[in-house]
Each structure stands twice: as structure tokens, then as C-alpha cells.
Amino acid sequence: MNNTQVYPVKAFQDNYIWTIHNETHAVIVDPGESQPVFDFLKSRELSLSAILVTHHHPDHIGGIHDIVDRHDIPVYGPKTETIPAITHKLVEGDSVSLDALDMTLKVLDIPGHTAGHIAYIDNQRLFCGDTLFSCGCGRIFEGSPPQMFRSIKKLTELSDSTEIYCTHEYTLSNIKFARTVEPDNQDLANYEKIVEQKLANKQASLPTSIGLEKSINPFLRYNEPKVVQAAQTRSQTPISNEIEVFAAIRAWKDNF
Numbered sequence: 419m420n421n422t423q424v425y426p427v428k429a430f431q432d433n434y435i436w437t438i439h440n441e442t443h444a445v446i447v448d449p450g451e452s453q454p455v456f457d458f459l460k461s462r463e464l465s466l467s468a469i470l471v472t473h474h475h476p477d478h479i480g481g482i483h484d485i486v487d488r489h490d491i492p493v494y495g496p497k498t499e500t501i502p503a504i505t506h507k508l509v510e511g512d513s514v515s516l517d518a519l520d521m522t523l524k525v526l527d528i529p530g531h532t533a534g535h536i537a538y539i540d541n542q543r544l545f546c547g548d549t550l551f552s553c554g555c556g557r558i559f560e561g562s563p564p565q566m567f568r569s570i571k572k573l574t575e576l577s578d579s580t581e582i583y584c585t586h587e588y589t590l591s592n593i594k595f596a597r598t599v600e601p602d603n604q605d606l607a608n609y610e611k612i613v614e615q616k617l618a619n620k621q622a623s624l625p626t627s628i629g630l631e632k633s634i635n636p637f638l639r640y641n642e643p644k645v646v647q648a649a650q651t652r653s654q655t656p657i658s659n660e661i662e663v664f665a666a667i668r669a670w671k672d673n674f
């Protein structure tokens with residue numbers, strides 16, 4: 419078991435550049451900006467070992483150029499997306515050995531938000547970019563609802579204790595939407611209080627976990643009768659399977 423920790427380096431308005439580190443070395447995920455990374459490394463006296471990228475959006479890759487200018491390190495990212503400076507192109511089943519941290523991550527393909535979106539996972543932690551958020555999921559920019567549904571479902575099949583490190587602090591606004599879908603969900607009401615408290619204390623609401631998300635996230639609750647009913651009422655068309663429930667909830671959130 420390695421002794422790494424994960425720390426959220428803030429970027430832009432609501433992005434997190436997740437930093438996996440031990441006493442001496444760090445690996446960063448989705449550096450949309452470079453300066454917050456440089457500041458973090460300096461303040462902790464850490465040397466940077468690698469960059470991991472989940473997808474091609476500018477708020478996830480914008481800092482890479484400046485960082486590799488200063489650090490001669492590998493940059494891992496999705497094989498099927500065009501991202502400058504990627505040195506290792508990955509698809510599902512590949513592994514990333516982070517020797518400086520004594521850890522290995524496996525790669526999952528989770529297309530939908532973008533066509534080539536990938537995630538990184540070890541036994542305990544999932545870095546899933548903009549695919550699954552706490553109490554929400556990413557917008558479907560390049561894929562289809564069935565594709566995004568399969569990606570999300572793949573993540574729900576991970577162990578309930580898996581910690582989820584997604585890249586945006588959207589939790590509270592996602593909860594507002596989820597409470598509209600499921601006004602009677604007591605777990606959701608409790609979670610809202612916890613998240614409000616964390617944000618008031620200037621803490622990240624994340625990580626969340628697969629187990630927790632199953633009880634609060636409407637995009638994972640496509641089999642719950644009340645969620646099915648809400649999707650049905652909203653979409654005004656007959657819904658006959660879980661993909662259609664998911665698609666109806668996603669379309670609802672797009673206009674919320």
C-alpha cells in the first residue's frame with residue numbers, strides 16, 4: 419500500500435487540479451492552468467513526476483505547455499483525442515506506473531462528455547474528469563446519451579468505497595437539481611447540509627464515493643421508481659428503459 423495523499427489545487431472558478439503526492443513527489447491530473455501548480459509544488463517542496471489528462475477541454479489541458487517547459491516529465495492522455503504534448507497515449511486496459519509514488523493506475527474508457535474521455539483508477543481512487551460529478555454528470559458534448567449511460571454505469575460497477583475525484587466544484591448546484599427530481603430523498607437533504615458546511619469552511623465537497631452517489635445522484639438512480647416517474651412526467655413521452663430515464667434526466671438538467 420502506498421502512502422500517497424490527494425490534494426485539490428484550485429484553478430479558474432470551480433476547477434480542481436487533483437494532485438497525488440507523497441513527501442517528495444507529485445503527479446497532477448488535468449492542469450488547466452500552470453501557475454496554481456507551480457505555487458503548490460513550491461509551497462510543499464515537491465518535484466513533479468507526471469501529468470495525467472482525462473480529456474481535451476481547455477480547462478483541463480491549458481497549463482500543460484508551461485509545465486512541460488519547466489519539467490521534463492511524461493504526459494499521459496487519451497489515445498483518440500488530439501492533445502499537444504501527450505507522450506503516452508492510453509486506452510482502456512492500459513496501466514500507468516507512477517514509480518515515484520509507488521502506485522499503478524488503470525485506464526477506463528468513459529466516452530460521452532467527449533468522444534475519447536478516459537478515467538484513471540487504482541484500488542481506492544477514481545479520477546474521472548468531467549464524466550461523473552457529485553450528484554450530477556457531465557454534459558454530453560460529443561457522445562450520445564446511450565454512450566454516456568454506459569460510461570456512467572461502468573463507474574457504478576466499481577466498489578462502493580471507491581473515492582471519486584471529479585474536476586469541478588459543482589456539487590451544491592447539482593444538489594438543487596437533484597432535489598427537484600427527488601424532493602423526498604432524505605439522504606439528499608442530509609448531504610446538502612454537509613456540503614453547505616464544507617463550502618462555508620472553504621473545503622472542497624470532494625471526494626465523494628460510489629456508494630454515496632448511488633443514494634443521491636439522479637444519474638445513477640435510473641432504476642428508482644420515483645426517479646423514473648419524475649423523468650416520465652418531465653419528458654411527456656413514454657419511457658421504457660433505464661437509458662431513456664437517464665437521457666430524460668440529462669435533458670432536464672441541460673435546461674435547469
Ligand SMILES: [Zn+2]
Pocket residue numbers: 473475531548
Ligand atoms: Zn470537459
